[in-house]
Amino acid sequence: MRHLIDIMDLSVKEIDELIDRAEDIIANPESYREKCRYKKLATLFFEPSTRTRLSFEAAMLELGGSVLGFSEAQSSSASKGESVSDTIQTVSCYADIIAMRHPKEGAPLAASLKSGVPIINAGDGGHNHPTQTLTDLLTIKRELGRLEGFTVGFCGDLKFGRTVHSLISALSRYENIKIVLISPEELRVPGYVRDEILKKNKIEYTEVGSMTDVMDTLDILYMTRVQRERFFNEDDYLRLRDSYILTPDKLENAKSGLKILHPLPRVNEISTAVDDDPRACYFKQVKNGKYIRMALILKLLSEVR
């Protein structure tokens, strides 16, 4: 049984194929309208989400399939203390494929060990978010025209930002990528990202505290939200919340071809005044997310034996 738990579960060739498939879906949506007829997607969201859950559901509906599931742990038997393992074994009886978000790191991997149908990790705590990474890669490919030979700056909460960890992993396999990590000391990338991904793959990277100092070097600026739900301590959250806010004046020295990405939701880290800047790509990302998830659902269902 094939699952998507970590972006590294997919080879570069498979990612390229998914991107090609997504491009084909964008160009020829009508030819995909019946591809998942009579198939059911379960969206099990033990943690709230707007984009990811609706994106998965829209993706399955556009493929002609149907959806079932829950959008918070309180409306499932998890609130009665049911284990992830039992929930998954139950839902496997009803659905053909499962997209799952859970606050605990590794929950989708634990689920995949017991599941009779493909599991897609739709975000596990501060750990991984591989379908956001596929969305980011599709967006970079469409906006920049390539997946190699660029400098990307990650800004904000790099410690708990699961989208950052997954995208850094994915980019480690492409040629000539330079990474600039922009964050306060307390929110720097975890040791495993630095040691096991950046250093091990000899990726050129720098860690800096100021966004404006490096702005002119960037081809991609990947903004992230400082996430309240990842902090045990409210004071720490409040102290770091406003650390890195992107405003039009900070873009003065940026390249004209810069692409600004953000996995969303945002709180205040990108001023709404930036939304009309042609370099802002975050709402295009949202749209791309649906298409790449359609491609992924098709792939995983086609590999079920």
Next chain:
Amino acid sequence: MTIDSIKNGIVLDHIRAGQSMELYRILGLSELDCSVAIIKNVQSGKMGRKDIIKIDAQIDLDLDVLGYVDPGITVNIIRDGKRIEKRHVELPRLVRGVIRCKNPRCITSTEQDIEHVFRLTDRDRRVYRCVYCESKAKPQI
């Protein structure tokens, strides 16, 4: 000091001095009914001092656990009073059920009956990480 030779069993040799009790615990040797001898601070040409454990029974030892705890250990299989095999252990790729993940954000902190599994991610530095959350294992010994 005299310790009887064993006839059929296992001798764990080249254990780093002072580590044999921890190994005894991790391997669950207290559960055995047979004789188990722990010999500490034995003179060793190679190691200066070393510990040895003799187990007077033919049991299945988890070589992965031994390799994780100390890849320098040698395992001698004894039959009819003679050594018939000498095995060198190595760092295992996966360690199951020995190390516990301490990360409160990891699924292992709440999911009952889940096996704690750690993966070797850096052989040179002997780094093991939880397969679920990637937290680094604290060295056992």
